[in-house]
Amino acid sequence: MSFQDKKIVIYVTGGIAVYKAAELVRLFIKDGAQVIVAMTESATKFVTPLTFQILTKHDVYLDSFDEKDPEKINHIHLADWADLAIVVPATANTIGKLANGIADNLVTSALIATNVTRVVVPAMNEKMLYNPASQRNLQQLEKDGYHIIEPEEGFLAEGYSGKGRLPDIHSMFTQVAQIYAQATLPQVLKGKSILITAGGTREKLDPVRYLTNESSGKMGYALAKMASHLGAQVHLVSTKKELAVPIGVSPTYVADAKEMAQVVTDAFPEQDVVIMAAAVADFRFKEVHDKKIKKKDNEKEGLTLELERNPDILASLGKQKSVKQFLVGFAAETNDVKQYALKKLEKKKADLIIANDVSDQTIGFNSSDNEVTLYFKDGAIKHLEKADKETIAQEILQEIAKHLD
Numbered sequence: 516m517s518f519q520d521k522k523i524v525i526y527v528t529g530g531i532a533v534y535k536a537a538e539l540v541r542l543f544i545k546d547g548a549q550v551i552v553a554m555t556e557s558a559t560k561f562v563t564p565l566t567f568q569i570l571t572k573h574d575v576y577l578d579s580f581d582e583k584d585p586e587k588i589n590h591i592h593l594a595d596w597a598d599l600a601i602v603v604p605a606t607a608n609t610i611g612k613l614a615n616g617i618a619d620n621l622v623t624s625a626l627i628a629t630n631v632t633r634v635v636v637p638a639m640n641e642k643m644l645y646n647p648a649s650q651r652n653l654q655q656l657e658k659d660g661y662h663i664i665e666p667e668e669g670f671l672a673e674g675y676s677g678k679g680r681l682p683d684i685h686s687m688f689t690q691v692a693q694i695y696a697q698a699t700l701p702q703v704l705k706g707k708s709i710l711i712t713a714g715g716t717r718e719k720l721d722p723v724r725y726l727t728n729e730s731s732g733k734m735g736y737a738l739a740k741m742a743s744h745l746g747a748q749v750h751l752v753s754t755k756k757e758l759a760v761p762i763g764v765s766p767t768y769v770a771d772a773k774e775m776a777q778v779v780t781d782a783f784p785e786q787d788v789v790i791m792a793a794a795v796a797d798f799r800f801k802e803v804h805d806k807k808i809k810k811k812d813n814e815k816e817g818l819t820l821e822l823e824r825n826p827d828i829l830a831s832l833g834k835q836k837s838v839k840q841f842l843v844g845f846a847a848e849t850n851d852v853k854q855y856a857l858k859k860l861e862k863k864k865a866d867l868i869i870a871n872d873v874s875d876q877t878i879g880f881n882s883s884d885n886e887v888t889l890y891f892k893d894g895a896i897k898h899l900e901k902a903d904k905e906t907i908a909q910e911i912l913q914e915i916a917k918h919l920d
């Protein structure tokens with residue numbers, strides 16, 4: 516999901532990690548959010564409010580008593596304006612105040628008046644973090660409904676290693692996205708275990724050559740991310756080690772169709788839903804060479820390589836599945852899309868086939884968008900208009916959820 520048009524208040528409190536909050540603000544703005552920053556007085560000693568004003572194109576809120584507009588009360592206005600509130604970095608002092616209902620500056624007053632999703636990202640020295648009072652206060656904040664992002668281990672400002680560092684900004688951004696999605700999207704897959712495959716399989720010929728296809732893994736990863744956002748426990752079986760694994764998703768990496776078949780078949784009994792978004796090669800080389808194949812002068816006619824069939828994973832799951840399990844396949848077609856999709860639905864004994872027309876270069880393989888039609892076993896058909904793969908993934912999963920009950 517994206518933060519497009521979301522209103523975010525970032526509350527900055529006084530610690531050396533304030534400079535990272537500036538970068539985080541930029542990430543949210545880049546993603547389409549409107550951001551307003553409020554700072555405690557001690558935060559302004561590390562980075563000036565001007566930095567945040569220039570980044571956000573909004574005044575920075577600093578002082579509870581600096582009420583210039585008689586129409587609004589600043590801290591209540593901030594609390595009411597926000598869709599999401601993030602305290603970053605959160606000092607031991609501000610955490611202690613929030614845990615005890617103390618509202619003695621603009622930041623704490625606004626946060627105590629906020630009832631949208633609130634995320635706290637502590638950053639402090641390890642000894643301060645493990646102080647029993649800090650731990651007690653953090654536990655209290657969790658009980659009060661705040662979401663806490665764990666500080667990281669690493670090199671601290673004091674010159675030694677320990678826990679207490681603010682996580683890297685991209686990690687914070689994705690963790691906040693996961694928290695916000697789970698807090699705001701309907702948790703229609705809560706309690707469900709879902710296995711999703713992603714990427715094209717690589718069928719080896721020799722140590723440097725293989726047979727594969729154009730699948731980038733984007734569709735499978737979008738499904739994994741959105742399934743986790745919708746509350747599912749997600750197992751991703753992927754051929755794409757280079758892609759970032761969505762938060763909350765556990766990956767298993769495979770190379771070829773045989774390995775994918777093994778992993779998926781072993782995990783299948785535990786799954787409520789399996790979605791085969793991977794482009795699995797139908798054939799592999801009959802002979803796999805352990806040394807690089809060299810061309811020979813007498814091979815003027817060319818070289819003939821023999822292929823043999825790979826296991827059809829989806830069809831084999833279709834034979835094994837129980838009535839409670841929901842099996843989903845994709846159909847990547849270039850022509851007669853509906854006819855082939857319906858044929859696959861029947862032949863592979865799936866509950867749903869998602870057809871995409873891969874003759875269109877702007878959707879399907881290796882693009883950021885997709886447009887699909889869902890063919891359900893019960894005869895229902897649903898077309899999803901062209902959109903980015905995360906939007907398509909969310910719509911697919913919400914349709915699946917309706918069929919699970």
Ligand code: PMT
Binds near residue numbers: 794825848
């Ligand atoms: O990865 P991206 O770049 O984002 O592209 C997404 C996608 C186009 C790969 C995806 O949307 C898609 O269509 N995936 C399925 C591609 C494919 O292999 O389609 P198929 O029509 O050949 O296979 C039908 C179904 O059987 C698929 O669910 C496939 O995973 C499964 N299959 C196929 C062969 C095989 N041996 N075993 C299988 O389980």
